[in-house]
Amino acid sequence: MAKSKSQTIDEYISTFPEEVAEKLEQIRQIIREVAPDAEETISYDMPTFNLNGGYLIYFAGWKKHIALYPISVQLAKTLKEELSGYKGTKGSVHFPLDKPLPLDLIRKIVALRLAEQ
Numbered sequence: 001m002a003k004s005k006s007q008t009i010d011e012y013i014s015t016f017p018e019e020v021a022e023k024l025e026q027i028r029q030i031i032r033e034v035a036p037d038a039e040e041t042i043s044y045d046m047p048t049f050n051l052n053g054g055y056l057i058y059f060a061g062w063k064k065h066i067a068l069y070p071i072s073v074q075l076a077k078t079l080k081e082e083l084s085g086y087k088g089t090k091g092s093v094h095f096p097l098d099k100p101l102p103l104d105l106i107r108k109i110v111a112l113r114l115a116e117q
Contacts, residue, residue, distance in 0.1 A: 009040050009047040016061050023066055023101050027059050030103060034110040057113050065094040066101070068109060075112050079105070 006012035013024045024047070031038065031049050038049035038056050046069075048058040059068050070091045076083060082105050087094045093109070095101055 005045055006042055008042065012042060012047050020061050020066070020097060023095075023097070024059065024061055026101055026103065027066065027068070027106060030106050031057060031110050034107060035114050051114070052117055054117070056117060057110055062094075064098075065096050067092045067094050068106065070113075071109070072113075072116060074116065075109065078112060079108060082108070 006015065009028060013021045013028070016024060028040075028047065035049060035051060035056055038051040041048050041050055043050075043055060043058060046058045046060040049056045057068065057070070059066060065087075067088070071083070071088065071093050072091075082102075083093055086096075095106075
């Protein structure tokens, strides 16, 4: 996780090793592509994209994974098969740092979150 409280997503990403920072930037770019009107901010010390007065999606780098939040019950049901290979919590999915990011799955998650709003 980031070592100090960042004020921007650029600052947040810069606190990670290069290989992790590249993955965080990939997620950021996917969110920008799928939800171009979403505004970047930091919330709960994590990169957050807000839309229509509420949060759309946020992500965070951790020691062994990158987490994407929130994963709603409906979203989890819709993507049950695709999410089955990943750990997570009730409201998140964790992508291990030692594996390539599932970019198409991340794109689907962001699109579904956008549809939920």
